[in-house]
Each structure stands twice: as C-alpha cells, then as structure tokens.
Amino acid sequence: MPSGIWHRSEYEKLTTYDGETWEQNPAVFLCHQKDGCLCGGWLLTHDPRELLALRLHRQDVAPETFEYNSDVEVFASGKEAHDHGVRDLDQPSREAWRNMEGLKRLRIRET
Template sequence: MTANRHRLRPGTSKFNGSDPKPQSAAETTLEVGEDGRVDPDVIPLSELVAGGDTEPAADAGEHDGRARPRKTPCASCPYRTGVASGIWHPEEYEKLVRYDGETFEQPVQTFMCHQGEGDVCSGWLGHADPSELLAVRIGIMRGDLHPECADYTTDVPLFSSGAEAADHGLRDLQEPGEKAISTIDKLVRLRNLET
C-alpha cells in the first residue's frame, strides 16, 4: 500500500460544519477517488468505525432528535493525543484551529463526529470547556444540540487546542506511518472499499 493511498475526508461541508443543523451521517458518504483520497459521495460515514468504538451517544435510547456526544472520543478522533498522524484529509485538520479563538471569533457550526451518526465530536467537546464553544451555545439555544454537550468531559487524553491537534495530524500527512495506514485501512475495510 502506498503512503497516500487513502486520506479520509468525512464529508460535505454540511456534515462538518457549514449547516447549523447536524446532518445525519447516513446522508454523508465516502468514496476513494483517483487521487487516493476518500471523497464524500458513496459510503455512509456511520458505517466507518475505527478501533472497535461503536458506542452510541450517551443515553441514545432516549434520543430526542438533538445531537449528543458519544461516551468517549472515537479511536481515530483527531483530538486524541494517541491517534496516528495523517489519517484525515488536510481540510479536516484545518477546521480544528478555527475553534481556538475567543468565543465570538469561532465558527457557529457544530463540529460533528467523523464517524458517528449525527453525534457531536466528543474530542472537540472534551479538549477544552465546551460551554465556551460558540457552536455549542448556539446549538443548545436552537434545540439542535442536547444541553449535556455544554458539560461534556472525558478522561481520554486530548490535545489542549485545535492547533495542537491539527499540527499533529498534518505532521505525517505526506508519509503516514504504519499506525496511520492501519487505521485508514480499518476505516476503509469496514466498508469493503476496493481501490
């Protein structure tokens, strides 16, 4: 396998932020393009799960239509300190930095889980005080996000900023290591993608 055979890009701007209402992951899909990158148009992201983390959002049995975080950040979450570098498309890493500013400077779009079916990214919520994220405040106010998002915490080690997570993720983008390639393969293999 070549080092840049796959680079995961979880979806359209609607899935990752430009639509203020979280989009169902079933509506967002992936396909490996000629450039070796995964493009959003064929495979539901909800079916791409790494590291065996298939835990639904907290209290998923009582889902009321409002997006919630998973219990823990996904195994391939770009905010995890232990995640391999170079898994996701560069645009996905660049999005992380936009949420580091003062609350009034941040995007109003919720950062959704790259793998979850309409889940809010637990790494994004847990890397800092989620009540300071403009998108969380607006999402709760609009009724798009469950209020538990504002209080989310995790014991999973996370980068302390989007910039740190992005720097780490972009570091090995041109030549991802074995762990990154293995993670990408797991994500792709779960959908039986053939390149």
C-alpha cells in the first residue's frame, strides 16, 4: 500500500502494539475497509497469541483468528508500518491518491 493514505493518527496507532503484551494498546485494530473484520496486516505483523487486545476480547474472537495466515507481505513491526505510512503524508503519490479515491467511492456506496 502506498504511503500517505490515512490520517496521521491512524498510523500512530500502529506502534502501540509493538511492545510486550502488558504494554500494548488493549483495543482491537479493525480493518480500514470498515467491514467489521480485524485488520489482516495487524494479525500478520504481530503474533495474535501475544496481542493484549485479543486476550482481553477472546470471547468475541473466532478461534481461527489465532491461526490467521496470508501470502500478503507485511511490515516487520507497527513502527515500520508507521514510518512508511507517514513518509508521504505531505505529498502523497498518484498511486496514494488513486487508493484514497477508491476508498472514498467504496464508503459512499456503503452509506
């Protein structure tokens, strides 16, 4: 995904899951597509068994969440994803603008 698509605050959330389990953000990280699903990148970047949010909300999480897998390449940490995301916030690329427009159209159709 190109850099600079989301608001800075969305990128800043990413680093709050990098610490030891007891240090982490207790909120689950949902998909930006607003479909109510957990973020796949979040699950792939971190060990779901070590995410405080999933431990606290275990009763609401499907068991297969802890075995989630995908061939999609993800960042090695929330910090790495954050640094990539904020890099082009002031001047998003054409690809970033196309992605933002696509997301905007998707959200308009959903309302």
